[in-house]
Amino acid sequence: MTERRRGAVRSEKARVAILRATAAQLAERGWDQLTIEGIAADAGVGKPTIYRWWPSKSALIADALLEGALALPAPLPADTGDLRTDLVDWLEPTLRLTEDPESTALTRYLVAAAAEDAVVGHRLDEASPATRVLAERLSIAKARGELAPSASIELIVDALIGAFIMRALRRASYEPGQAAALVDAVLSEQQGSARAPD
Amino acid sequence: MTERRRGAVRSEKARVAILRATAAQLAERGWDQLTIEGIAADAGVGKPTIYRWWPSKSALIADALLEGALALPAPLPADTGDLRTDLVDWLEPTLRLTEDPESTALTRYLVAAAAEDAVVGHRLDEASPATRVLAERLSIAKARGELAPSASIELIVDALIGAFIMRALRRASYEPGQAAALVDAVLSEQQGSARAPD
Amino acid sequence: MTERRRGAVRSEKARVAILRATAAQLAERGWDQLTIEGIAADAGVGKPTIYRWWPSKSALIADALLEGALALPAPLPADTGDLRTDLVDWLEPTLRLTEDPESTALTRYLVAAAAEDAVVGHRLDEASPATRVLAERLSIAKARGELAPSASIELIVDALIGAFIMRALRRASYEPGQAAALVDAVLSEQQGSARAPD
Amino acid sequence: MTERRRGAVRSEKARVAILRATAAQLAERGWDQLTIEGIAADAGVGKPTIYRWWPSKSALIADALLEGALALPAPLPADTGDLRTDLVDWLEPTLRLTEDPESTALTRYLVAAAAEDAVVGHRLDEASPATRVLAERLSIAKARGELAPSASIELIVDALIGAFIMRALRRASYEPGQAAALVDAVLSEQQGSARAPD
DNA sequence: GATTAATCGAGACGGTACGTCCAGTCTTGGA
DNA sequence: TCCAAGACTGGACGTACCGTCTCGATTAATC
Numbered sequence: 001m002t003e004r005r006r007g008a009v010r011s012e013k014a015r016v017a018i019l020r021a022t023a024a025q026l027a028e029r030g031w032d033q034l035t036i037e038g039i040a041a042d043a044g045v046g047k048p049t050i051y052r053w054w055p056s057k058s059a060l061i062a063d064a065l066l067e068g069a070l071a072l073p074a075p076l077p078a079d080t081g082d083l084r085t086d087l088v089d090w091l092e093p094t095l096r097l098t099e100d101p102e103s104t105a106l107t108r109y110l111v112a113a114a115a116e117d118a119v120v121g122h123r124l125d126e127a128s129p130a131t132r133v134l135a136e137r138l139s140i141a142k143a144r145g146e147l148a149p150s151a152s153i154e155l156i157v158d159a160l161i162g163a164f165i166m167r168a169l170r171r172a173s174y175e176p177g178q179a180a181a182l183v184d185a186v187l188s189e190q191q192g193s194a195r196a197p198d
Numbered sequence: 199m200t201e202r203r204r205g206a207v208r209s210e211k212a213r214v215a216i217l218r219a220t221a222a223q224l225a226e227r228g229w230d231q232l233t234i235e236g237i238a239a240d241a242g243v244g245k246p247t248i249y250r251w252w253p254s255k256s257a258l259i260a261d262a263l264l265e266g267a268l269a270l271p272a273p274l275p276a277d278t279g280d281l282r283t284d285l286v287d288w289l290e291p292t293l294r295l296t297e298d299p300e301s302t303a304l305t306r307y308l309v310a311a312a313a314e315d316a317v318v319g320h321r322l323d324e325a326s327p328a329t330r331v332l333a334e335r336l337s338i339a340k341a342r343g344e345l346a347p348s349a350s351i352e353l354i355v356d357a358l359i360g361a362f363i364m365r366a367l368r369r370a371s372y373e374p375g376q377a378a379a380l381v382d383a384v385l386s387e388q389q390g391s392a393r394a395p396d
Numbered sequence: 397m398t399e400r401r402r403g404a405v406r407s408e409k410a411r412v413a414i415l416r417a418t419a420a421q422l423a424e425r426g427w428d429q430l431t432i433e434g435i436a437a438d439a440g441v442g443k444p445t446i447y448r449w450w451p452s453k454s455a456l457i458a459d460a461l462l463e464g465a466l467a468l469p470a471p472l473p474a475d476t477g478d479l480r481t482d483l484v485d486w487l488e489p490t491l492r493l494t495e496d497p498e499s500t501a502l503t504r505y506l507v508a509a510a511a512e513d514a515v516v517g518h519r520l521d522e523a524s525p526a527t528r529v530l531a532e533r534l535s536i537a538k539a540r541g542e543l544a545p546s547a548s549i550e551l552i553v554d555a556l557i558g559a560f561i562m563r564a565l566r567r568a569s570y571e572p573g574q575a576a577a578l579v580d581a582v583l584s585e586q587q588g589s590a591r592a593p594d
Numbered sequence: 595m596t597e598r599r600r601g602a603v604r605s606e607k608a609r610v611a612i613l614r615a616t617a618a619q620l621a622e623r624g625w626d627q628l629t630i631e632g633i634a635a636d637a638g639v640g641k642p643t644i645y646r647w648w649p650s651k652s653a654l655i656a657d658a659l660l661e662g663a664l665a666l667p668a669p670l671p672a673d674t675g676d677l678r679t680d681l682v683d684w685l686e687p688t689l690r691l692t693e694d695p696e697s698t699a700l701t702r703y704l705v706a707a708a709a710e711d712a713v714v715g716h717r718l719d720e721a722s723p724a725t726r727v728l729a730e731r732l733s734i735a736k737a738r739g740e741l742a743p744s745a746s747i748e749l750i751v752d753a754l755i756g757a758f759i760m761r762a763l764r765r766a767s768y769e770p771g772q773a774a775a776l777v778d779a780v781l782s783e784q785q786g787s788a789r790a791p792d
Numbered sequence: 793g794a795t796t797a798a799t800c801g802a803g804a805c806g807g808t809a810c811g812t813c814c815a816g817t818c819t820t821g822g823a
Numbered sequence: 824t825c826c827a828a829g830a831c832t833g834g835a836c837g838t839a840c841c842g843t844c845t846c847g848a849t850t851a852a853t854c
Contacts, residue, residue, distance in 0.1 A: 011826070032314050037814060046827045051816065108313040114367045115310035116230050121367050151383055152376040155361060158368075159380060162360020163353060169312045169319045170356075178350040182357060185349055185383075205802035206845045212805075235835060244806040249837065403829035404819045410831075428710050433809060442832045447811065508709035510763045511702040512626050517763050547779055548772040551757060554764075555776060558756020559749055565708045565715050566752075574746040578753060581745055581779075601798030602850045608800075631840060640801045645842065 010053070017043040018050055022060045023069035030105070031061075031112035058117025061110070065123055070110065072103055074130040077137045083146040084183060086137060091160065091179040094130065098167045098174045107168040131161060208251070215241040216248055220258045221267035228303065229259075229310035256315030259308075263321050268308065270301055272328040275335045281344040282381060284335060289358065290377040292328065296365045297372060305366040329359060406449070413439040414446055418456045419465035426501070427457075427508035454513025457506075461519050466506065468499055470526040473533045479542040480579060482533060487556065488575040490526065494563045495570060503564040527557060604647070611637040612644055616654045617663035624699070625655075625706035652711025655704075659717055664704065666697055668724040671731045677740040678777060680731060685754065686773040688724065692761045693768060701762040725755060 021043035025034055034057060040047045054060045064070050074097060077090040097103045114121040125131040135157050141147040163182065167174060219241035223232055232255055238245045252258045262268050272295060275288040295301045312319040323329040333355050339345040361380065365372060417439035421430055430453060436443045450456045460466050470493060473486040493499045510517040521527040531553050537543040559578065563570060615637035619628055628651060634641045648654045658664050668691060671684040691697040708715040719725040729751050735741040757776065761768060 014826075030314070035814060036816085040827095044827085046829080047816080048818085048828095049826065052825085108319075111367065112310050112313035115306040115313065116228070118369050121306075121369050124364075124368055148379075148382075150379050152373070152379050154370070155376050155380045156383060158364035158370075159357040159361040159383075162362075162364040163357040164360075165363065166322075166356035166360040169309065170322055171316050171319050172352070172356075175350070178353050181346075181348050181350050182353045184346075185354060185357075205847080206804045209805070233835060234837085238806095242806080244808090245836095246807085246838080246840095247805065250804075403821080403827075404831075405829090407819095407831070426710070431809060432811085436832095440832085442834090443810095444812080444814095444833090445831065448830075504709040504715075507763065508706050511706035511709065512624070514765050517702075517765050520760075520764055544775075544778075546775050548769070548775050550766070551772050551776045552779060554760035554766075555753040555757040555779075558758075558760040559753040560756075561759065562718075562752035562756040565705065566718055567712050567715050568748070568752075571746070574749050577742075577744050577746050578749045580742075581750060581753075600796060600852045600854095602800075603798080603852090605800070605850095629840060630842085638801085640803080641842080642802095642844085643800065646799080 014043070014045050014049055015053070018045055018053075018060070019064045019067050019069055021045075022064045023067075026061060026064070026070065026109050026113075027102070027106055031109045031116075056117065058113055058120050061113045062117065062119045062123050065110075065120070065127055070106070070127065072097065072106060072128045072130075074128045076130055076133045079137055079140065083137075083141045087160075087183045088180045090130070090134070091183055092176070094164060095167065095174045095179050096176070098164070098172070104168040104171070107165060111165060111169065125157070125161075131157065134160065209247075212241070212243050212247055213251070216243055216251075216258070217262045217265050217267055219243075220262045221265075224259060224262070224268065224307050224311075225300070225304055229255075229307045229314070254315065256311055256318050259311045260315065260317045260321055263308075263318065263324055268304070268325065270295065270304060270326045270328075272326045274328055274331045277335055277338065281335070281339045285358075285381045286378045288328070288332070289381055290374070292362060293365065293372045293377055294374070296362070296370070302366040302369070305363060309363060309367065323355070323359075329355065332358065407445075410439070410441050410445055411449070414441055414449075414456070415460045415463050415465055417441075418460045419463075422457060422460070422466065422505050422509075423498070423502055427453075427505045427512070452513065454509055454516050457509045458513065458515045458519050461506075461516065461523055466502070466523065468493065468502060468524045468526075470524045472526055472529045475533055475536065479533075479537045483556075483579045484576045486526070486530070487579055488572070490560060491563065491570045491575055492572070494560070494568070500564040500567070503561060507561060507565065521553070521557075527553065530556065605643075608637070608639050608643055609647070612639055612647075612654070613658045613661050613663055615639075616658045617661075620655060620658070620664065620703050620707075621696070621700055625703045625710075650711065652707055652714050655707045656711070656713045656717050659704075659714070659721055664700070664721065666691065666700060666722045666724075668722045670724055670727045673731060673734065677731075677735045681754075681777045682774045684724070684728070685777055686770070688758060689761065689768045689773050690770070692758070692766070698762040698765070701759060705759060705763065719751070719755075725751065728754065 018039060021039045022034075025039055025042055029038070036047055036050055036057065039045075039060070040050055050060070054063065061070070075090055075093045078086050080086055097107075110120070110124070110127050114124045125135075135153055138147060138151075138153045138156060142149065142151065142153065147153075160182075166172075216237060219237045220232075223237050223240060227236070234245060234248055234255065237243075237258070238248055248258070252261065259268070273288055273291045276284050278284055295305075308318075308322070308325050312322045323333075333351055336345060336349075336351045336354060340347065340349065340351065345351075358380075364370075414435060417435045418430075421435050421438060425434070432443060432446055432453065435441075435456070436446055446456070450459065457466070471486055471489045474482050476482055493503075506516075506520070506523050510520045521531075531549055534543060534547075534549045534552060538545065538547065538549065543549075556578075562568075612633060615633045616628075619633055619636055623632070630641060630644055630651065633654070634644055644654070648657065655664070669684055669687045672680050674680055691701075704714070704718070704721050708718045719729075729747055732741060732745075732747045732750060736743065736745065736747065741747075754776075760766075
């Protein structure tokens with residue numbers, strides 16, 4: 001009982017080429033300099049083909065995000081059973097990403113897209129698998145009692161990711177070792193344990 | 199011993215009108231829809247007058263920020279002597295700002311500008327006096343011993359402001375009362391002490 | 397064996413509207429005040445559509461000339477068999493055109509365009525069908541022996557048209573009856589014959 | 595009974611520099627590309643100094659013409675007593691000027707200026723001393739009976755100069771020897787005499 | 793010799809048009 | 824029916840000059 005009408009069917013090749021081109025052009029030129037025309041040319045596609053399927057530049061980015069074509073090379077939080085260690089071991093290299101110009105640039109472009117478009121904004125936490133895994137890790141911690149029941153996982157994630165984004169926006173350098181201090185600050189539960197100096 | 203050359207002098211009236219118009223147009227139409235032409239028309243000024251003094255849209259925003267024409271209606275942290283209380287009392291209404299569409303919109307526009315332009319990014323912490331005062335309050339807290347000497351004030355500010363910005367970007371609603379939980383999480387040092395009921 | 401590529405085809409409607417608007421604007425405002433922007437607005441067309449097909453203001457005029465949209469209301473030389481009579485009967489009303497402000501203005505605008513642009517210059521003799529017909533009439537005269545074989549038709553045409561243009565440029569009034577004197581002067585061959593009183 | 599008010603007097607140095615710069619820029623860049631700004635810069639003068647004394651670009655050209663800063667290197671008609679010889683000897687090298695790109699360019703620029711501005715038009719016959727001398731020579735010829743009393747000197751001059759201008763506008767090459775044919779055509783009186791072939 | 797007003801250079805001003813780029817829509821012909 | 828190609832209207836870009844204006848410095852007639 002296929003509902004397909006007569007005529008050619010949507011070209012998967014074109015769809016993929018467009019999303020790839022979107023990701024490539026975004027990484028290369030940034031949000032502001034991103035043009036549908038450029039994407040069409042890069043993908044070897046006519047402009048109307050893009051407009052037929054996506055209503056806006058931002059919708060393209062949102063889809064490219066979902067497609068995983070735009071993920072940052074961020075590490076994933078592990079689950080060793082020790083929340084503090086896991087978070088520090090994740091946050092430290094994550095913040096170090098701010099030392100990589102390409103990563104900060106891509107971050108800023110995604111933030112710009114999120115700022116302009118609600119759909120991209122809603123999907124901002126999918127910009128990297130790290131965010132999802134981080135939320136899961138915190139969930140588990142809460143279940144295990146590593147985290148107070150009153151803690152808002154959503155807000156903690158926002159604070160950690162937000163700190164990273166703020167560094168990218170402010171073009172601020174990262175001073176190694178600060179990750180531990182932030183995690184300690186965030187995780188009041190950890191207090192009694194020994195703190196790594198600096 | 200001024201080196202002033204001969205010739206007509208820069209018009210202060212035009213300068214102010216342009217910055218005001220920039221702020222008004224940004225708040226009204228957003229970063230993407232912001233046009234120099236529109237600003238010029240709004241300010242009653244010729245386009246070349248803008249280009250003579252500012253190299254780009256972003257530079258205009260950066261200056262409008264400095265001029266204080268773009269401040270969010272954010273509360274300022276107080277200093278009652280109790281850091282936790284002060285932070286919660288500041289963070290709660292600040293996060294509540296995310297319920298105001300105009301404030302979140304302006305926040306996103308500023309973030310977009312910061313994402314596109316390094317100068318705006320560097321001045322992002324001046325977007326609101328709140329950021330400055332917050333950093334000062336934390337400094338005082340560190341001096342008083344309310345905060346561990348190893349704590350990175352910069353990173354804590356990034357995390358708190360970042361959390362706010364993330365909510366604005368994600369168009370996430372704020373559930374009242376979470377502020378306290380975040381502050382508690384951030385301020386591990388405070389833990390042992392009695393918590394003033396919010 | 398057409399080499400036509402795929403894609404939309406040039407809009408004839410736009411082409412005609414642009415040339416018409418060019419002629420109208422030139423006649424109305426003159427060469428100096430002629431703006432591409434004005435033509436585009438008048439023709440209900442985007443500026444890029446004009447720039448896509450014509451490299452300059454002058455090229456537009458040249459095409460409008462070819463299209464016949466800019467012809468002066470000049471009379472045509474007849475062929476009664478008597479060259480002198482034909483020329484006088486043509487030159488007299490032609491020079492009288494200098495009494496019509498619109499005609500002299502259009503003449504000057506065309507001259508200005510020809511002065512600025514080589515293509516318009518090359519087509520200057522097509523500004524009016526009169527020039528072509530005049531050259532033909534002189535050719536016939538030469539074949540018939542009404543004109544010396546050594547006479548340069550090109551130069552005689554230049555002199556006659558040039559005299560007209562000079563009056564237009566000098567804003568000089570025309571004293572009726574002088575046409576006969578000029579023709580007589582030009583047509584030395586006619587001399588011996590009786591001169592019909594004009 | 596001097597009406598002079600107190601204060602500095604008009605600077606002759608500036609006046610001359612401006613007219614010189616006008617002539618230089620016109621010859622160099624043409625009418626269309628001629629800018630007051632460029633003239634001011636070239637003359638080392640402020641724009642208002644120009645606007646104070648001349649109402650328009652064309653007025654500048656008109657004055658530069660009068661000042662003799664823009665004369666074509668045209669020969670002058672002589673008076674050997676033989677009108678035909680004198681005219682041929684003048685017209686031949688004059689038409690040959692059309693072989694010199696600089697001369698034709700300057701001619702076209704002056705024509706453009708005359709087309710746009712009535713004052714320049716009225717002074718067009720002063721563009722070169724040749725025009726004046728030519729009219730004088732024809733006057734003398736008429737007095738001597740070399741020219742018919744009914745001949746319109748004004749129109750003959752227009753025809754001869756007009757022929758030259760037409761060549762310049764049409765970017766037409768000049769075929770040597772045609773001058774004699776034109777003069778013969780113009781001077782019906784000369785008819786009986788031998789004509790140089792072609 | 794001091795006063796004073798017109799002129800000078802410089803250059804900022806509000807504008808207009810430039811010629812270009814891209815947006816988003818529409819049209820055409822091939823697959 | 825969808826696709827590529829590309830022409831279309833339209834709007835903003837950043838630049839070049841326009842003609843006016845406002846400066847401080849200079850200059851020369853008048854006091």
